Amino acid sequence: MTGRIIHGGGITAAARQYGGRPEEWLDLSTGINPNPVPLPEIPVTAWHRLPDQHLQEQAREAARGYYRSGDILPLPVPGTQSVIQLLPRLVRSVGVAILSPTYGEYARAFTLAGLRVRQVSTIAELTADDGLVVAVNPNNPDGRMLSVEQLRDLHERQRRQGGILLVDEAFGDVEPAASIVPFAASMPNLIVFRSFGKFFGLAGLRLGFVIAEASIMSRFEDWLGPWAVSGPALSLAASLMESDTGAIRNRILQRHSALETVLRRSQLNVAGGTALFALVADDRAEGIYTHLCRHHILVRKFDYARNWLRFGLAPDEEADQRLAGALESDDFRSVRPKI
Template sequence: MSAPIAHGGGITAAAAIFGGRPEDWLDLSTGINPCPVALPDIPARAWHRLPDRHLVDEARRAARDHYGSGEILPLPVPGTQSVIQLLPRLIEAGRGTTTDKRVAVAVVSPTYGEYARAFTSAGFAVDAVGDVAAVRAEHLLAVVVNPNNPDGRAWPAETLIALHDRMKAAGGLLVVDEAFGDTDPALSLAARVQELSNLIIFRSFGKFFGLAGLRLGFAIARDDILARFEDWLGPWAVSGPALSIAGSLLRSDVAPIRSRINERCAGLHAVLKGAGLRMAGGTALFTLVADARAGDIYTHLCRHHILVRKFDYAPEWLRFGLTPDVAADRRLSQALQRFEQ
């Protein structure tokens, strides 16, 4: 089994090294909306009873309308991490008893590391390719995170549709992870899934709504693929309260959420520019900074109880998540101003 990947959000571990109470730290290490939406009313029966089918169906209909997936009803899953880990099984199930000797998958990289880890742990060779054009016919499956984490690269729909068609012609599957897609809906392929039979889309619920602790995501694909995911996840995979919240919030007006995220993104950019840091990419929910002093900046911010994301494979990179308010902007700005003073 491959080694665990260090992700953002490790405030407890950081506080154990640099001191302070975890609740007093400013966590900028994730790409989660720092201004969580107000929770809707949750019926008492959602807590009391096992999640009944009507809750699942309502969440699926709300997700269909929110993501624009047409006749495809997205499948609620307990965080997209749960279905990432099922992808190797999907390939094996699709290969059946054929003599196809292909064992490699392609992951457009660098990106979210759990894709490569899931396939490597399952015994597949993983080709980390730099662009969608490098995906080859012999790849059983290709993964594209769009927009990408951590550099924010984005591929237009027609480019990914062409990739899908190449994959389908060779009997392969295309996975497009749209975890950060809510802030840029024009990039989404959700409306095309019905006609793109070898496409699987993953969507995150918690990042955009600021409710990552809910552990909720959606898979969008043809019915037989979703049926396999549902079977492998087992009964009651998503809690009743999570389904109830999804059914409400996915039907709400999300324009104010996007507006608030964009406001916080502008605030972060102003701070980073004021500190003379070079922004090398990102999305509305995070910004990637490239600086030869990244390791020292990371440690300096930790000493001020501010956590950002560093990368072992790119030591010159730091990823900054959004601050929740103007006061946090000032706190980050003041800490950066003290660097090397």
């Protein structure tokens, strides 16, 4: 897997192919909160000056409280994708095992660096040669969840053989009790990635956090260089992570429930997902995808699972009705499985 991966969010390309202006489309192709939170005031100095140390310290302290990382001050990074690209530097020549199917950029980054990559479906398939194990939890796109106990056992196994466990909790904000972060301070050779933009609906900010032992975070910090995260991003993170996020969580859960209602009413099989998206398994997936595009609704399809479609959350009831209307239209009945 070395070719560029097509991710969700390609509204411009879809509009060019199927017509309409991008702003007229309903984008359900991403796993991002469709209702961005109101932005707190950002001091003018955050825009005017290079990010001062106090801004980073404020953001890290807020992240420590938000993620419950104890003695570890999470490291802000310009999106977790930026540190995925750096992982091959960290592990050099070890074997890598990725619990799959999952976010494809992990396998791509390691493969391009010439590392041996195995994509496994269960923990039981791991071997002593797997110096780095990657687990996305909850998983994208099927929502598979490993319990905290399973992750701790897996980490202990890796620790005994001198390996590393990486847990990507990009979709973990809605279920904080499932996070391994509160135990990270006592778990050397554990790395946790957290995404800021998905839960808060601010993916364009390009902000994430790394939680690991100091020596690992220091290497990432050195590789990213000075001022890697903008002052406005740090300022927003400090404010929002210290706010009451209960209403955000409740709204996401309401939107997810509404999405599942539409999908099940249309007799689509919801095979998995997280609070921020639902995974549909259907032999007509290619036809459904095309049908929705003709109605200017974009969902996520997968080249490695032709019968899967991922539906992100719609922002409101009007958008729910728009999706339902497309799935209940007369021309939808003509969609057939691709032979």
